[in-house]
Amino acid sequence: MIQLIPVAELRTGMYVHKLEVFWLKHAQVHNDMLLTQQEQIQTIIESGIKEVWIDLDKGVHPERTGPSTPPVLTAVSGRRNLCEEVAQAQAICLNAKGQVMDMFSDARLGKTIDTVSTLPLVDEIGGSISRHPAALLSVVRLKTHDDYTYLHSVAVCALMISLARQLNLDEKLVLRAGTAGLLHDVGKAGIALEILNKPGKLTDDEFRIMKQHPVLGEALLRKSGGDDDLLDVALHHHEKIDGSGYPHGLKGPAISLLSRMAAVCDVYDAVTSDRPYKSGWNPASAMRQMASWNGHFDRKVFYAFVKAVGIYPPGSVVRLASGRIAVVAEPGDDSLLTPKVCVFWSLASNQRTRPEIVDLADRFCWDSISGPEEKSNWGDIDINALWMQPIAC
DSSP states (O other): OEEEEEGGGOOTTOEEEEOOOSSOOBTTBOSSEEOOOHHHHHHHHHTTOOEEEEETTTSOOOOOOSSOOOOEESSSSOOOOHHHHHHHHHHHHHHHHHHHHHHHHHHHTTOOOOGGGGHHHHHHHHHHHHHOHHHHHHHTTOOOTTTHHHHHHHHHHHHHHHHHHHTTOOHHHHHHHHHHHHHTTGGGGGSOHHHHTOSSOOOHHHHHHHTTHHHHHHHHHHHTTOOHHHHHHHHHTTOOTTSOOSSSOOOGGGSOHHHHHHHHHHHHHHHHSOBTTBOOOOHHHHHHHHHTOTTTSOHHHHHHHHHHHOSSOTTOEEEETTSEEEEEEEOOSSOTTOOEEEEEEETTTTEEEEEEEEETTSTTOOOOEEEEOOGGGGTTSOHHHHHHGGGOO
């Protein structure tokens, strides 16, 4: 059983299940560890951590002098509201970008990658997804040109975790899915920076070079002693169900489940992200477009992805039945069709309105979504500021 205790009650012999932080970097202090030295406990206390989760089945129990016993939980943490989680999600993304940048830098210098060292980061991302699925997925979409490659890896990691849980995979496989997502594009470290960071559309020759990154990634992970499933995702996340993908033209069941999952997550984040030469697609429109690509994705995996992320993910511009335009601010709790939206335009008066948050799931709400609205029609309005504003703490 997992129990939350104050750090003041820590003693050697206890088994730390989770620290619930990302900033503590120490060789002897991490998640899933047996406390064998007083120095480990002192490091935790000095880091500013107030409480930790311990595993009662793997270590000694707290000593209680009073009659009361704190609640024992079977989950690592409870669900938070979106406002509470966004700030932590932003910090996780900042930390994750730095780690991925270092990983790519090492790869460019010919160094191997310690795939095991990525597990705490993947665990942090998974924890954020557990506390509120939309927070980190929303924050990580706000990429700049300079950090696209790195935050794309973080986004695919988060999407893979969400999708794996929607598919009811066991938690060990969820962790593997997240790790595979984080490492799926590591082969891009072998692509010339002038091609990788080109601000415009690639030429045919440049695209042929870019298409080498799956093979380069597989070779790098193999050299680093990576597990077979990680190598497979790095090599085959651009394969398609109908056999028209690359590099090997695999078809149907010849593509592993994790690679089929990565194919969906990779494309979704790519098409919904702003690039120097084109604006990202409206997330809701991306879902519709991807659904129409016959032969591209495993249909079962794709439908699970829609359920995990939402038909109208945060940031989607939508038209309401009332003749108003809104941007989705937060997914609905009970239905994919009734998110919370921020209304910003009236089609009747053809002018911008004062931003208003509308919960389409409220039983007194008379409005509904008619369908996605093209994001490009509202290029003069800062859409991101509108949908992030309601969840700013």
